[in-house]
Amino acid sequence: MAQDIDKSIPKIPSKSINLGLNSFIDLEGLPDDAVAELRRQHAAGMVELNFKANEAKMNLGILGSKLEAYNDKAAEATRTNTSYTVTNRQKDALGETEIVIGNTERAAAGKLSMSASGLSERLPLLVGIVSAALIVIALILSRH
Numbered sequence: 001m002a003q004d005i006d007k008s009i010p011k012i013p014s015k016s017i018n019l020g021l022n023s024f025i026d027l028e029g030l031p032d033d034a035v036a037e038l039r040r041q042h043a044a045g046m047v048e049l050n051f052k053a054n055e056a057k058m059n060l061g062i063l064g065s066k067l068e069a070y071n072d073k074a075a076e077a078t079r080t081n082t083s084y085t086v087t088n089r090q091k092d093a094l095g096e097t098e099i100v101i102g103n104t105e106r107a108a109a110g111k112l113s114m115s116a117s118g119l120s121e122r123l124p125l126l127v128g129i130v131s132a133a134l135i136v137i138a139l140i141l142s143r144h
Helices: 002-008 032-079 105-109 119-142
Strands: 016-020 023-026 085-092 095-102
Touching: 016 032, 032 085, 032 095, 085 105, 095 105
Parallel strands: none
Antiparallel strands: 016 023, 085 095
16 A cells, blocks of 8 residues: 555656646756756746735735625615615736626616726727718718
8 A cells, every 4th residue: 555655656856846736847967057047937936926826815805805895885775775886897916807786776787887897988989980980971972
């Protein structure tokens, strides 16, 4: 039985970089300067990975706090028989998150407002495109 356990544990060369999950890079036979550079790059990557993990953890905590606060406000509004809808859109290390919470029909539909969906930012562009198209059509029709 002890021999079976020994077979399942991979032999890790003394000159290697541990990548985790029983994975490693064998550095045997590489010049010392190349080994040093690979170790430096690995250490820098681990620092960056830890930074991103901590950033995601922090953002997840903030998102959880927001959701809890929004839900508490919606529950209070329902108890006091008032209408309440909140929308929130954010981009962070977790990606893009859109939230609609409340006790109104709009909240139940789960639709974001124009500003929360980003449409208001594109509205001038859309108006410009439609206006240009109408001018081109008017010019074409006026020549016939």
